[in-house]
Structures are given as structure tokens and as C-alpha cells.
Amino acid sequence: MNHQKNNKASTPSEIPNIHWADHVAEELIAKHPDKAEFVCASGISPSGVVHIGNFREVITVDLVVRALRDRGKPVRFIYSWDDFDALRKVPANLPEQESLTLHLREPISLIPDPFGDCESYAAHFEKLFESELKQLGIEPQYIYQNQRYRQGRYNDGIRKALEKEKEIVAILNRWKTEALADDWTCVSIFCKECKKDLARQIRFEAPSRFHYSCTHCKRDYSIDMDREGGVKLLWRIDWPMRWAQEGVDFEPGGKDHSSQGGSYDTGAEIVRTVYGKEPPQYLQYDFVLAKGLGAKLSSSSGRLITLTEALEIYEPQVIRWIFASRKPNIDFSIAFDLDVMKAYDDFDRTERIATQQEASDERRYQYDKRIYELSVVAKDEFVAASTAAQFPFRHLCNILQIHEGNIEKAKNYFSHSIKTPFDDKRFQARATRAWKWITSYAPEEFRFQLRSDTPPAAKHKEAIAALVQLLEKLDAPTASSEEQLASNIYEIIKSRHLEPKPFFQDVYSILISKPNGPKLASFFLIIGPKRAAELLKQALK
Secondary structure (H helix, E strand, C coil), X not given: XXXXXXXXXXXXXXXXXXXXXXXXXXXXXHHCCCCCCEXXXXXXXXXXXXXXXXXXXXXXXXXXXXXXXHCCCXXXXXXXXXXXXXXXXXXXXXXXXXXXXXCCCCECCCCCCCCCCCCCHHHHHXXXXXXXXXXCCCCCEEEEHHHHHHCCCCHHHHHHHHHCHHHHHHHHHCCCCCCXXXXXXXXXXXXXXXXXXXXXXXXXXXXXXXXEEECCCCEEEEEEHHHHCCEEECHHHHHHHHHHHHCCCECCEEXXXXXXXXXXXXXXXXXXXXXXXXXXXXXXXXXXXXCCCCCCCEXXXXXXXXXXXXXXXXXXXXXXXXXXXXXXXXXXXXXXCCHHHHXXXXXXXXXXXXXXXXXXXXXXXXXXXXXXXXXXXCCHHHHHHCCCCCCCHHHHHHHHHHCCCCHHHHHHHCCCCCCCHHHHHHXXXXXXXXXXXXXXXXXXXXXXXXXXXXXXXXXXXXXXXXXXXXXXXXXXXXXXXXXXXXXXXXXXXXXXXXXXXHHHHHHHHHHHCCCCCCCHHHHHHHHCHHHHHHHHHHCCC
């Protein structure tokens, strides 16, 4: 089906309600029709490297934020760094293991950076993830919980929780198989001397003083939260307190928060009971795996893929597309094996349909167009892409390997396609990633290099000689189509009464020292028929 050519940004009235993020946006608008500004929230504890599995939460929020803004709604997108959390376990992939062990149970915002680059352990991982998000067009307002707590901005929220601690205990106990201890309290305290959250026998003296016994120091202390800080709410109370404080309208959560009686369920009850507010609209997102790891990504275990590593292989808009093209509550794997090529092929097809370079039915066109709008880093990329060249990932990998990773030589091969600065930027971005994938992740059977030594003698000399004659008749790669050349090759095989597989293995062995390789006709045209003929001739001597 042909569609009228129009790649301008859609107006709010034109935004279709066909993507899950659009559904969420429409539900929020219907729920709060007079809302002056929507607040969408995300956050995590920077207790270790923030990996691409954690990224699923922030991209989930970002897609909803875009859907709201596309409808002309003002949005405040906040990202909370839970850097007033204690370090409970030293991640296995970090340096200075012994030193970090000494800081266990201390707030991660006060622990030295094991890499020596930033002012604290938390700041190291915060700055890294913030820079990664910026490359993907995501720039929320960052809130640092260490600062908020120490500045006393949550003290009223703490007092309200303490006033209604019995109600909180009742809410939590409804979901527990064993009731909370009689001396349980909704706060934790970082000791004013050792900085560890090992305070016990905590007793509150209004309006702001706490008495406690430190099990590490073996001493009793008191602390005034209005003057000294060091007091924070436990997670299940902290989360709803912040919903109320920030007026959050939407925040997703992982499977671990979404179970019956999990932190969202109890948080929803607590925010109503203690703070008199309604909980935000919620959406569960599922785990992200890395192809080949076969386990949930985890900062504490050291088994993870960072956004930086993913960006070395995938263009920013492709990473966004990988998440935008899937519903949040379905788990999936980020591919680093041969399926990288499929991801790029599928993205390119989405782009062609969205920019009307490839025909599709109306529903598929509208859906792919919407996914593509949510995938591009900047809106002007949509318009530019409608006339831009594409560089198929598999083909690009073959060209790069023929030229041993020389991107400029590979660029010459595509010179007929590179017509604008945008095309050139696209080529450089994809070629750099393709070569990184080849050298770091591609399976051995996919890699090849043209022989530089003397090839072994051909087993099928007559057929190879006929193939050389055929190639010598071609003056340039454009002198024959791939289909015609492939047909001619099979005619040679047939006329010599050969089995195709052994013959092809013989040719590949001569060319790249392997029994298999790219499609032979295409490979000859990429190498150049004359160069291919020269390599084959050496095996006839």
C-alpha cells in the first residue's frame, strides 16, 4: 500500500494510540484531565555498575514521557539515585575488594571511589550512567537521595511515618508469614561514629532526636536528624514517602517489586494511610538477559552488560528500538551473537516502512512509524532518515573483513550511497560498531581474512580454471549481477559433474582458509572479480 509522503513530526491530535506507551499516556490523561504537569519517576541504587537490565526501567519511563509530551502535556521526568543506601555486598567485578569490604554497611555516597576517579563510590556509577543515558537522548532531572536526606528535606515524611508506625506494621504484617518484631521501627540509622547502619534498639524522642545502640561500636548514642542527618526510612516506606513528596503520577517496577504483597502493593497502602496520597500508575517490566549468559543481569554478581558495552555494538537508536518494539512485561535477550545482524536488519526494515521507503499495509505502517518515532534520539533524525542511505550490517561486516577493518577503504565501496553528511555520519557509526562486533563477539565461523600466503593446490582444477576464466571476463563489480554470476557458477559445477558442497569448500579454502564463507557470487563481486581470479590462479600452479 502506498502512503502519502509526509515525515513531519506529528501534532498532538495526530498521535495514534497504538503503542503501549501511548496507552499509558492516554490513561494518565484520562485519570488526571486537569493536571498542569505530570511527574514520571524512575530510580535505582548505584550499588554497582548500572547495567542494561536496569536501563529497562528508565527507557520504559522515557517512552511514556515522550508519549505525554507528544500530546502536548508538560512532564517532569525525575530519576532518583538511592545513594543513601548502605553497601551490603561488594560486587565481584570491582577493584579494591579488601578496601571496599571494610566499608560494608556504610552509605555508598560516603565510600571512596575504588577507581579513584570521582568523589565517591556512588558518584562513579552515577556519572557513568548519566553520560550513557545522554547518548540515548534521555536527560531526566536527577535527584540524589543522600543530599535530600542529609538536607532534612524528608524529615517531615519520616515524622509522619513514625506517627503512624503501628498502621505501617499492620500493613506489612498482612503479607508476612511471620510478624515483625515488637521493637521493629520504620527507620534505619547510620551511626554518627562508624557510619554503618548497624543501629539497634532505636527510640525516637520528638521532635527530631533518636537514641540507639551501635552493634559495631558497642556503644549507645543519640542523633538529631534536623542537625546531623544519618536517619532514613526503610525501603518499603521510603518509596511511598517519595511518591507523596514528589507527586509521582507514573513509575514502573521490576518483577521483584510487583508480586502480590510486594513493595508496590504495600507502598500503595502506605502512601494512602500515612501520607494521604494516591499511588502512581504502575507498570511491571520484566528482566533483560544478555544472549549467552542465560541468567538475570546482576551488578552484585558481576554478570552484566553495561550500556557502554551495548553502545559499542548497537547504535543509540537501535538500542532504543530494541526496547520500544517490545512490551515491558515480556523478558528478552540482548544479542551479542549472530542475532546482532537480525536486530539491525529488523531495525532497518522498521525505518524503511516508517519513512515510506518500503510498502506495507496501513496498520503496519502506523505501528512501525510510531515505534520509529520513539526510537530516534532526536526528532529531526526522522526527517533525515527518509532520504538517507542504509548500510546492511551483514554486508558491511563482509566488506570490512575484506579490507581488514580499514573503515576508509570500506567507505570507498559504499561511496555511491554516501551523498550527504548525514549519510557519512551514519556509515561511520555503523562501520565502527560492525568492526567492534567482528573483533570482540562474532563467532569464529563468521570471521574471515583473505589469504596472504600461498593457497593449497586446488582439488577441482578444471572447475577452478573455468571459474578463473569467468571472472577474468568481468571488468568491474557492476559488469554482472550477483544473480547472473551465481547462475554461471552453478553452470560450471553442473558441466563438470561436481557436488556443490565440496567444490565451494575448495574455493573458500583457497580464498580465506576456511571451508565456508559469504555467498560466493556476492563475495567475488565485493572482492572484485580480478582480485578473486588472481587468488584462484595461485592454486592452479
